[in-house]
Amino acid sequence: MSRRWIFADQLGPHFLDDHDQQVLLIESKAVFRRRAFHRQKAHLILSALRHRAAELGDQATYVRAETYRDGLRQVPEPVEVCHPTSRRARDLVRSLERVTVLPPRGFVTSTTDFTAWADDRRGAMRLDDFYRHARRQHRVLLDGDDPVGGRWSLDADNRQPPPKESEPLDVPPPPLPEEDDIDAEVRYDLDRWAAEGIRFVGRDGPRLFPATRAEATDRLRHFLRHRLPSFGPYENAMLGTDPFMAHSLLSPSLNLGLLDPMEAIRGAEQAYREQDAPLSSVEAFVRQLLGWRDFVWHLYWYFDAGHRGGDRVGARRSLPAWFGNLDADAVQARCLADVLAGVRDRGWVHHVPRLMVLANYALQRGWRPSEVVDWFQRSFVDGHEWVLTANVVGMNPYADLGQLSTKPYVGGGAYVNRMSDYCGGCRYDPKQHLGENACPYTAGHWVFLDRNRERLPSSPRLVRTLRQLDRLDDVPAIRDQEKERGSQAP
Structure with missing residues (x-):
């Protein structure tokens, strides 16, 4: 046997x-x-x-x-x-x-079903198309054959900036696990390994995430009851005063296999049916699991191994030491300093700082996608190669030039200013792209587009931004400024 x-x-x-x-x-x-x-x-x-x-x-x-x-x-x-x-x-x-x-387990859509769906596309595959397919196939949030509420995605309803007071959201914090003798033994062994020469990054600290199924199901129940109702409206916002906001903090438990994603999906659907959570929050959470999580898992296997190392946007620079070593104290840009400190201190920040602060900065500077994937995988408690290849290569570095998304996830300081409380206390001005106080994200945004405009495929979503670039008369000066800044911490 x-x-x-x-x-x-x-x-x-x-x-x-x-x-x-x-x-x-x-x-x-x-x-x-x-x-x-x-x-x-x-x-x-x-x-x-x-x-x-x-x-x-x-x-x-x-x-x-x-x-x-x-x-x-x-x-x-x-x-x-x-x-x-x-x-x-x-x-x-x-x-x-x-x-x-x-066969693999721990995901909703089977490999056979995804491959049949993807083969029918014969080209670019989009999350929205797969998400609708999965909702129908698994009968999630449907009224008959139609989506509840009449729309497949309520993402447009969930783009609120953070509260102006910059205070933490009024939601109870997630339940934290209690360490035991096993955790003490693990900490002792890791100390011993470090003395033997095995290197770690980041800071040690109390265990913040579940290590058992009982802890994971407890956190899931708490989220569905107390935090899910507030999740949707602010899912794309960032608060320096509240790193967790209303996010579930369930990704480590799902990626360790402690939770089956379908139990979380059905739990969220039940919360909507019983009027314990609004549809906008429930649909957003379901889209993350049934849609995006399954989507990036299957794309990891559907594309060949070379997808991870793509550099079709000329991303050939190595990660600087300050970033690789999580040296947040070396950074003056408030958003990047706070987010990098979150990685250093917790091994976790939610998805918007990952995309629009960390990966966005890497994209603008032309860092190698393979090194960025490796950094995310090593530095995040929920980091796995299958998660990061599509997220980092396909979205931010856009190294696949549009196989997964219609535009690169690149943005300037205006986005960070609109969706966070970071810019008010920062030495850099998000409205300036040139000069001593020029925001590294605003300047980096224009340099990225200028550097790659001939490589980027034609897309209606990029036309407006490229027209703005054409109206700038100081692009050479921005290039020289960013070249002088080089790989130094901003």
Whole structure:
């Protein structure tokens, strides 16, 4: 009889077929030796893996080894494993004897269904099209065959700037987990590994995210009841005084496999049906899970491996040390300093700072997409290659030139000013693109468009912006200014 091998992102009960199935968990030290992970990410992974082993008790064999191959040698019987979430891990399990690879789990739409949908497109694939397809296929938020409320997306209703008072939203904070003896053991081991030369980035701190299914379901229930109603209106806003706002903070739990995405989707739908949350908030949350999360998972496998390293917008510069090392204290631009400090201190910021502060800055400076993907993966507690390839390569660096989106997610200081409370206390002026007080995002926006205008495909969404660029008479001076600034922290 085969033993089920589960990776550290396959920890929920839906990755097993029977309650009494024999399980193998392997803790590979080489995973942390190869790359400098955020200290809190390493802690969360190891804590979740060891907590799962403790829950399973005699049902589990827990092996600590240098590599997965070394660990597998300690188990004599055949093993089976659900399809891993990275190409590297997939190639590994396929190369091993006595290992049977099962179809992937932890997502809603099957690989077969997505491939059939994508093949029919014969070109650019759009989230909106897939989202409608998935809503119909899985019967989510429908009245008959039509979307509830008459519209598939209420995104246009959810673009409110933050409250002018710059005070935290009036929502209860998410429940925080309580650390236990397993967490203490993990912290001791990571200290010992660091003394041995294994490098981490970021700061250690209390564990902020669930490491068990019980903790994850508790956070899900709390979000659906207390935070989901306020999620939609401000989902695209940023507050320096409130890094969590009304976001669910469930992405680490979903990406560790502690939660099945469909239970979160049905929970949100039930909240709408029972009038506990408005449709605008529920639809926004469902779109993130049923739409975007599944979409980027399948695109990771649908496109070839070279998609990650695309540089068709001339992005060939390396990440500077201050960014790679999370040196927020070196940064004067208030938005970037605060967001980078959030990554350093928590290993997490919500999706808008990721896209419009961090990845936007990387895009404007022409940093290599492969290095940006690697940085996000190592630095965020929920960072996985399958998540980041489409998000970082397809949206911000736009290195695929429009396969996934109709325009690059690039913006100037005006966007940050409109959607956050950052610019009021910043030394840079979002209205200025030239001079000592020129906002690095405003100047960087124009330099990016000027540098890549011949590479960017024709798109109605870009025409207006490019016309504005043509009306600027000081573009050469902006180029020289940004060249002089170079890779220094802004």
